[in-house]
Amino acid sequence: MKPVRIGLIGLGAVGSQVARILTEEAESLQARAGIPLRLVKVAVRDTGKKRGFTPDSGLLTTEPFDVVNSPEVDIVVELIGGEDPAFDLAMAAARKRKGFVTANKLLLALRGAEVFSAFEKSGARLGFEAAVAGAIPIIRSIRESFSGDQVELIQGIVNGTGNYILSRMTDEGSRFEDVLKDAQALGYAEADPTLDVEGIDSAHKVAILAALAFETMVDFSDVYTEGITNITPEDIISARELGYRIKLLGVARRVDDTISLRVHPTMLPQKDLMANVDGPFNAIHILSSQAGASTLVGRGAGGGPTATAVLSDIVSMARDIASGAGARMAPLGAPVGGMDKLPVIPIDELESEYYLRFTVPDRPNVLAQIAGALGDNGISIASMIQRERKENQPVSVVLMTHNAVEADMKKSLAHIESSGICLAPTMIIRIAENGRD
Ligand code: NAP
């Protein structure tokens, strides 16, 4: 039987594992796909680099467009990341009507409208299961398994690096910088790890999931984004004392004909399932109108787990080729041409309980000024901790509030900051009660 020929672009943390599985598991993949899969070309930047798995050197090239343009390649697998040249590679594959598999969430979040529509028009297949939450089959789940239901909320830990860092800071008291280095060594982090720790990678995934679940075009700039770089060991300890764990959550919620899109550190009650998803694991909670609550948990980062999601797209395309299936599903399920752009609710309208940590001098009237500014904007304090007394020295005052509107919180904090009592920036973390915000 004529094999399906695969061209791979990128042989890093994920690409090297895809190449290894294609080579070492060829027999079982053939049994599952119903047709042999053969790796025929591989593009890298440096052909001499030592790697976890290196395919036959005769397959290597340093020109990624050679892979797309080669008449020998049926399916192009893009695992280089970034916008350029990944966008041009995707568009070239669509024009040539080749299957294109990618794990590149940045590309799909920033240029998804053009990429999805190019594949719809050409009728070529586009697979991006690996772009969100690593090994968790979230793209197929939303596009296919939930297609008979209306998704109302997607809330999840969708960045393995951020979760690995927060988990080790929480459980071992490790330092942020040390744990980030470990996450890079383990192949969890992006080539530019600021994407992980500043919440941008999670925001890319929120944009993709919202487009898929709510059948809407999403402007990436509409995703409110905060990362974990300002979280201190003190916040982690205070959260524990108050009965919470801090997680970086991505949220996409539909409210009638509007949507809310955001990524920020969130305090989850310790008993919540998601509060106990640790290390490089991701968890995605889906609330849909008929099925109710469903949660998927699995490894969200790392070469091997992510490679399985890439392979799932390759096998799915190979099965279509083997069976001669003609009709292709639009990459997002619904065609992008027919999609509206649902208005996005500004973060200022969010209602939440808040954790606030002020760094202030330990002297009379300071607490009254803070409480006054919050009270003037209708914000009620639920509890307060001041751990130590250090006269004439900065102390941390931690407050938990009742439900408040974000705009009122911003007004209060601006007033408190302008009064000159804060000796360092105030830490603000939103709280998700019962695990669901
Ligand atoms: P990586 O380890 O940095 O590997 C990138 C690979 O791409 C390297 O082999 C590099 O070649 C090659 N490359 C870069 N630019 C190239 C160019 N212009 N031409 C040819 N080759 C080029 O990245 P990764 O972690 O495997 O991630 C790959 C993609 O998967 C990214 O989109 C990432 O966001 C996504 N992803 C990663 C994970 C994960 O856990 N790592 C999980 C889900 C999704 P050299 O080796 O020669 O430098």
Ligand code: HSE
């Ligand atoms: N850097 C990403 C993460 C890879 O840590 O989640 C998986 O998308």
